[in-house]
Amino acid sequence: EVQLVESGGGLVQPGRSLRLSCTAAGFTFGDYALSWVRQAPGKGLEWIGFIRSKTYGGTTEFAASVKGRFTISRDDSKNIAYLQMNSLKTEDTAVYYCSRDVYYDTTGYSNWYFDLWGRGTLVTVSS
Amino acid sequence: QSVLTQPPSVSGTPGQRVTISCTGSSSNIGAGYDVHWYQQLPGTAPKLLIYGNHNRPSGVPDRFSGSKSGTSASLAITGLQAEDEADYYCQSYDISLRDWVFGGGTKLTVL
Numbered sequence: 001e002v003q004l005v006e007s008g009g010g011l012v013q014p015g016r017s018l019r020l021s022c023t024a025a026g027f028t029f030g031d032y033a034l035s036w037v038r039q040a041p042g043k044g045l046e047w048i049g050f051i052r053s054k055t056y057g058g059t060t061e062f063a064a065s066v067k068g069r070f071t072i073s074r075d076d077s078k079n080i081a082y083l084q085m086n087s088l089k090t091e092d093t094a095v096y097y098c099s100r101d102v103y104y105d106t107t108g109y110s111n112w113y114f115d116l117w118g119r120g121t122l123v124t125v126s127s
Numbered sequence: 128q129s130v131l132t133q134p135p136s137v138s139g140t141p142g143q144r145v146t147i148s149c150t151g152s153s154s155n156i157g158a159g160y161d162v163h164w165y166q167q168l169p170g171t172a173p174k175l176l177i178y179g180n181h182n183r184p185s186g187v188p189d190r191f192s193g194s195k196s197g198t199s200a201s202l203a204i205t206g207l208q209a210e211d212e213a214d215y216y217c218q219s220y221d222i223s224l225r226d227w228v229f230g231g232g233t234k235l236t237v238l
Contacts, residue, residue, distance in 0.1 A: 035227070037173075044129065045165070045173065045216050047227040063226050097172055104179070106161060112220065112227060113163040115184065117172040 002026035002116060004098050009121030012088055020083040020121060022098030027116075030054060030076035033101040035114060036083045038094035046094075050101060050112075051081060066092075088125045095120040130155060131217050131230035138236040139207045147233045149200045149217030155228060157198035160220040164193055164202045167214040167232075176215070177202060204235070212237045 008020040022034065035050035049062040051072040060072045069088075074081045081098060099114035132150040139145040149162060156162055164177040175184050177193035180200065192203045200219075204211055217230040 044214075044232040045167075045218075045229040047218075047229065050227075061225070064224075102178070106179075107159070109159045109161070110220070111161045111179065113161075113175065113178045113218065114165070114173075115175050115178070117174065119172050 004100065004116055004118035006096060006098050006118040006121040009096065009123045011124045011126065013127050014088060014090055014125055016088055017084070017086045018088060018123060019085070020096055020098075020123070022081040022083070022118060024079040024081075024100075027100075029079040033103065033112075034072075034074065034081045035099045035101050036070075036072065037097045037099055037114070037117075038092075039097070039120070040091075040094040043094075049083070085123070088123075090125050093123060093125045095122050129231040130221055130224065130228040131219060133215075133217060133230035133233045135231070136234045136236065138238055139204075140238050141207055141209065143207045144203065144205045145207060145235065146204075147202045147215050147217075147235070149202070149230050151198050151200075151219060151221075153198065154223040155198075155219045155221040156195065156200060158222050160222070162193065162195050162200035163218045164191075165216045165218065167216065169213065173216065207237055209237050211235060 005023045012018045033052045051060045071084045097120045098118045100116040102115045165173040166176045167173045180195040181193045190206045214232045216232045221228045
């Protein structure tokens with residue numbers, strides 16, 4: 001079955017760190033970029049970062065809200081992507097989803113969408 | 128405040144047609160970037176509904192359709208069913224922010 005499964009969420013104190021995992025199955029993991037998207041309680045979706053496939057350098061991009069605090073890595077041999085979250089704040093409380101990214105070009109515009117999502121893992125930042 | 132603006136809620140009765148708008152600007156939808164739509168049923172993860180403005184992934188009923196014009200996009204649902212009750216999000220890319228951006232979401236209620 002084609003799927004993504006997040007794990008590693010939980011309760012953490014402000015200022016501490018947490019690492020989330022996203023385990024893939026049923027497709028060639030290394031061929032795809034992967035994003036992390038979060039959803040605060042009762043709120044909408046917020047893209048926070050992604051990692052390109054190794055073919056495209058395996059580089060990362062982040063939203064301003066987490067840049068400098070969060071990092072993303074991947075281990076294609078294990079079909080896992082990681083979201084390392086440092087210096088956590090109460091406003092980082094959310095369900096964190098990983099998603100598989102699809103890229104295509106239209107007359108010079110680079111478009112991305114998220115075609116497969118995990119069920120999410122809840123991160124609660126509280127003292 | 129989301130970069131892409133959606134109505135907070137829409138409603139309709141079974142069998143009706145409803146539309147959900149997604150308004151952007153010259154730095155995202157108006158710049159030429161495509162719009163994608165996601166459906167989030169209560170208590171579940173988002174699911175891709177429409178990609179590339181109007182394309183449906185395999186398995187999505189043709190009751191769902193998308194369109195884009197200028198700085199806006201729309202999602203239309205015809206033959207409304209109770210199971211369509213969900214939150215709907217549009218998504219695009221913003222060249223000024225250099226970020227993938229979502230609309231604030233629209234809650235669809237089937238009366």
